[in-house]
Amino acid sequence: MGADRSTCNQVTVGGVDYPVQLDTGSSDLWILGSSAPIPGANDTSQSYNLTYGIGWAFGHVAYASAEFAGISIPKQAFLDVSSAQNPALSYGADGILGLGFTSLSTVDALVNSTGASTGRTLLYNLFQDNPSEPNFIAFSLESTTDAGDTIAGSFSVGETEPAYANVTSTNKIPTWPVNSPTRWNVLLDSFIVGTQTVPVSSSVSGAPSNKAVVLLDSGTSYTYAPTDVCQAIYGGVAGAQYDSGLGQWVVPCSAEIDMALQIDNQIFPINPLDVSPQSTGDPTTCVGSFVPQSVSVGAGQFDWLIGDNVLRSVYALYDFGDFDSSGKMGNPYVQILPLVNPDQASVDFHTVRGGTPNTNITYAVSNDAASGSTTVSLSTDVANTIDKLSKYLPAMLGVMALNALILIVLAIAGLVLLCRRKGKTARARKIPGRLSPMPMNNTNMNRFSDMPPPGSHTYEPVSMALTEDTLFAPPSPAFKGDSRQGERPRSVA
Template sequence: MKTFLLCFVLPLVAGKNLLPFRRTSAPRFPRSHGTIGARGTKRGTVDLSDYHDLLYIANVTVGSSTYPVQLDSGSSDLVIFSTVSGATTSSLTVNITYGTGYAYGSISNASVAFGGLTVSQQALLASTSFSDPVTSLGAEGILGLGTHVSMSIPRFPIAGEAGVVVSFTTQFAQTPTEPNFITFALTRSEDATALDQGGFTIGVIDPAYTNVQSTNAISTWPVSNPDRWSILLDAYELSNGTVPVSSSVTNVPSGKAVLLLDTGTSYMYAPSAMVTAVYGNIKGAQFDSSAAQWNVPYLVVQSLSDSTKCVGSIVPQDLAAGGGEFDILAGDVFLRNVYTVFDFGDFASQSNLTMGNPYVKLLSTTNITAASLEFDKLRVHCLPYFKRTNDPHTGTTLPKSGPHQFLGSCT
């Protein structure tokens, strides 16, 4: 079983441009459920939007309307934060809880079109009672892209018909001659005001990242029927060497940790000891116990005198405490440094439609030397901008001189 070694390079800035993003700002925490798919034969590329590197959005047509939704590999249901025009509504209700909120409402059936795929009768949650930060950041729903195992929306009858919960696993099983994967290329903006670029594909490898096909497949954990896109971590590597890991998750092999790959989470969450090892040797870095976060000098690779700080985007949190399902949550701050393939499993043959176990492929998109030089250049360039403009998180004016924090990603 192939596992994974995680390398930390601080600071990290890199990424190739694919498709336009609109960027949004709010930290995301682990969601509790994960998948939605579609039925059809045409697959391809989907335009994404992103704002401040913290939320990735694509348009999905549900019923007779189009909604901007967050693409979330850490959950497994389609949720729209409103009633859906053209949908058939059942008397059944469901409550889906997330790490940062919830969505409650009636289960509905509607046609769904996304990325060239169309489902004529997709079960979804049309929520009229909800609380989630993404609603204030441009998203009108959440499209779960996880495995089918952890779906929250049950199958149900409407007008004598069997309701259909269609996952990507179901979709791929109906078109066995086509590839069974989705991909993400999440990148970052090259300056404080520019639109970011990136892409999401279904069954297609972006030409810029074809080398991912020669990388080893990384098994999920568990290997069969995982309810999340979790993999096993062998160790993590810092500038001063490789650090072993252990897990608080039940039945995980010795010397491994469980790492969840989640596009619906902005930051990275890891055990306190691991985060201290990452930031503790950076000159000038300090842990703010009141906010439970590390503050890192803004110009960490510069020999300039400036008191501006970045909030470290690797956050200490013991996720597996109390019987959790993973030790490390690798959100967008990590995923922007790799091209990610989520494969739902290969078929044994065209005549044998038994789908194999799902797996992940990762291709590094970060050149360490180039990243350091780019960080140096961009932080010097952006510093005057942050001193004279509003804080993008709070809307308050930053002081033109003196110490302050830019509440953003340092990786």
């Protein structure tokens, strides 16, 4: 069931529509209605103060019928909030709808503590109660140009936006960890600033040393990254400086910063208007949307928190796991389609900020140089074979040299006979050479032919979906595949 949506979507709870912030970084649904309990809801005695990186929401666990993206859920657990402080409320939302895994859900952990199992996330119940619905979501984020034109966001459940159908042909990017993840984490290969590829590293236990674990979080406006990463992005920009009071880099608005991320050997350019957006407090000042953090952003669970400044430049599909022919569900993954043409983005940048656009902006996929040399282990049989070859190698070389000498003599004799033949002319037919390789451009221009030109964006600082993991939630797959084997279709058409 699909429909055009912005990142603030409608969810129906107890027969009443509420606008909510869609958040891939959390897993709970909470609603702040005009009264508590909200109409049509049955509150329980369980209460909780749900704390985010920015803001909080206090209320009671409640149950009500729900509907989302045109799909009905007879009974949904959520937090019926009586008081809250959250930036999302300042922009017309009545709550947050977490699109993450049940294993991160505080409401589910609260319900589980009572011995019940009815606290699953809205998406879990949506797919559980509608087995014919493919279990993935896909969306692009809404952006607003300085001229006031709005580029509509798109959100769908179980299908893709027709204009972005190619997303299903892109790499299936595994989550990290691959099995039973709690968040939409993926591994970042590197990032590119201008023509320089910058290697990354991770502080997450078990993660590859030459990768960074990044959380894809649609509930956060900016990206929070290690200090050295932000230094690499803004440190070389003339006139840019770090403002300790602001906690961000301040960048000349005329400075175009061309950069891209490399994930799973794919390049994702970022609109330069999103790398240094205008400050919400002072439109004449531009700030770095990559915000430095002196310590691990995710408390050892991820290294970067990637927010809307990056996600605006892509169309992303979040798949909770394909079902095979036996009904067994596989691991979740993400598919990402780049939406930014770097050359066009440069034109858009200078249309807004002045100056001359850059041209021929390309980003090459870098090999994993940071991983060092590759060690090859040989089996015993292969090692013995090589040892034997080394013993007989001199004799073999002698035989080969004799054969080569005989071939040279025969070749000379043949040339002499050929030259003596009269009346023989060289053939005029030309032998075609090898085809020259086509120049590589990692951004397919045809991909953008139907895309409206992006402009600068209005940033609405909404909650960083970093809930306090104070309650134990046992690791579990997103959905119970075993309870309905064979009933679900594969999630990729």
